[in-house]
Amino acid sequence: MYQQQVDRSNPGCILFLVDHSFSMTDSFAGSPRSKCDAVATAINRFISELITMCEKGEEKPRHYFDVGVIGYTTDKKAIPIIGPALGGALAGRDLVSIVELYDNPLDMEERERDQDDGAGGLIKVKFTMPIWYRKPSPDMMAGTPMCGVFQYVKPILEYWCSSHPNSFPPIVINITDGESTDGDPEPAAADLRGVSTSDGNVLLYNCHLSSSEAEGVFLPDSESQLPDEFSRMLFRMSSPLTQKQRELAEVKNLRATVNSRGMAFNADGTKMLQLISVGTVAVAIDPSLLR
């Protein structure tokens, strides 16, 4: 299980579920950036790196992955608003291929980064940052229908698995900052994890973002490490790490045991990136992708 190499005949599937509740507009403790800004940057950067990883020096990057971003919130009357969140030509699509992502960025933003000038100093270097996903406007952000989003993506992944029966199973990364507002999500999460290919069941990882300075818990290996019932529920909803993921965690000096699950509780932006990194390397051909 969880051994299948990713190639064009057996591509991987990575699906982000992004909480669009209003509290995502709050900032992380000690940071001026809002949580939804940080999530957007992380997802765009991730897609850009995934495309780069699929580059072989040919006309286009190779179709090694299908990727999706699903947003979930409610309107002011608590009616769920759940659906694909990629923009531009890809709007309305639940899953798109790497090649489609490459061909259809929403925008190409010019940004600057510091680079070693070779003489002990730093120089600002311009680079192009493709954008595929933008945070929603605050007036479109309200509740957290977590049960609803798990139910929404289940048939999408069932269909994907039936079309890719021998692929590494889909990886779902749920990024949220609060408790479900549409009931107990555990049964729906269990249903989702029940979807499988011949190489294993869907892997569901949960990242809980925090505005408080409370200490975070990362890749816990038992419920007893967690402070309250909500966090323990997130633990139960999260899949264990595969062996390859544990090995990567070790390389990055992150503690992970055979019982560790793919979850972060009270995470800041850094821990969110680490969870995405550890979580997706299970299918990444090149572990250096997420250095």
Add this chain to the structure above:
Amino acid sequence: MNAGSPLSTRPGCLFCLVQATPSMLRACREGSEEPRKLTLVCRGVEVILRQLLELHHRGIERVGNLSVAVIAYCHNSEGKLSFTPLLRETGKEPFLIHLTDLISREIDASEPKAPSHRLDSNLYHQLAEQSIDQPAASAALAYALHLTSRWLVTHADAWPAVILHFSDGEICDDHLMRSGRSLQLLGSASGSIGLAHLIFSEKVGRSVHGQRPSSPESCWQRLWELSSRISSSTSDMEERRALWVNANPWPVVERLLRETACQPVDPRDDGSPACVWMRALWYVKKGNAEQEWEDAFAFDASRAVAAICDGASQGIFARLWARQLAEAFVADQPNFQHSADLLAWVRGHRAAWLREINNRPGGLRWSQQEKVERDGASATLTTLQISINPQDNAIYWCAWAVGDSCLFWVRDNQLLASFPIAATRHFVLGPALLRTKLDSSPNPLRAKGRCLPGDLFLLATDAVAELLLRQVENGQPPDWNQFEVIEEGAWRQQLDSQREQRQMVNDDCTLVVVRVLPPMNSTTEGTTQPGG
């Protein structure tokens, strides 16, 4: 003298592999009060450590920058092969502890203790008691090759490694001979590896100090042939090798340390190319188009040189990089004798690669540009050169390896040795690679041997190499001679079948076949690589 400062910057390593099976719990003479074999091994190791520290104190250069590992090997109660470091406070693989660390720990202690304090004899005892009696010596020597190779990759201009194999001398099967030969091929900048077999056995009452064992210990004759040549301490002309039975091991260790440093491995004698016949077979990874094959080979039978490369799949323009390296090796026949030689050679070809991929402003797409800057391309390189030495008219081969592409040496349709990997369990993720990105290179591994007309060599990238080695390990070795004649289509069908049965990983495959001919009879046949 400050014991904490290294006497020599040239690094060295010494591995003690000790057998941990129930047999080692028995005394050297059945029913006697004599110490158990395992106790004698511990005493032997303690003597070696003490003497090494003594040499270090005396400022002997050979041990000035020496690291030591003591590793017990066995099949544990679950039948799994296990390697356990026996020196306390040993870190991760390759389990080496620097002599100065052993010394500084002694000095730091409130009461200086003997170095034997570092050897966990209780753990050794426990491992022997809990293990099952199943041969593991071949795996132990293959493991020694693996550890030594990995150490040499990161230690430039090292002293030759010394491997001490402590055992009951009961095993000398073909697998052990193959692993031992493979180990002995490995050289460093300053000489060939030193390999000693140190046997504790109830089968003989007397000691053996390097003489060729006579019957009835015929098994030991094979082990003797596997052991490094050493000088004789007596005036007789009898050949001595590093095989010691029921004897204090220090004299052989001392001689190996001294004498292995005096046999520089010249990667290519100033001889003329040998007469060889060569061909190549290749097959793309299933699911990929032929032009996506990322291995490469090049050979020139008239100059008896061949090279293969495996472009790493995570790179960009890896196929081009692999081809450039293979072709450049055959064209240049560079000598990597000194640590800077390989880096200088690779640097020249990096520039050519960048030119070829059109790395200029606007020349690449954004995601290509990012990948070129971040990862670039990388590839393994394994080579073979065969020449006739003008002094003795003998035929010698030499090989370089960076990474896990392998060389197989076959005589009479039987595998003599492989380089640089001797067991399938040592094909690991993340082999050493020649990169376009980093401005440094791993040290190349080197091997050399004397061959005969009729010998067959095969260069194989990892997927094929692993398959061939697994077939040997399973006792169903391939018909090596078939690779000389098999039609490429038939060979590809064999690989398809192995892939379908999941007997091999789905990866690009390349095999270069080299037959050594009697002098003055050179012919060539080759398939053309795509685009080449």
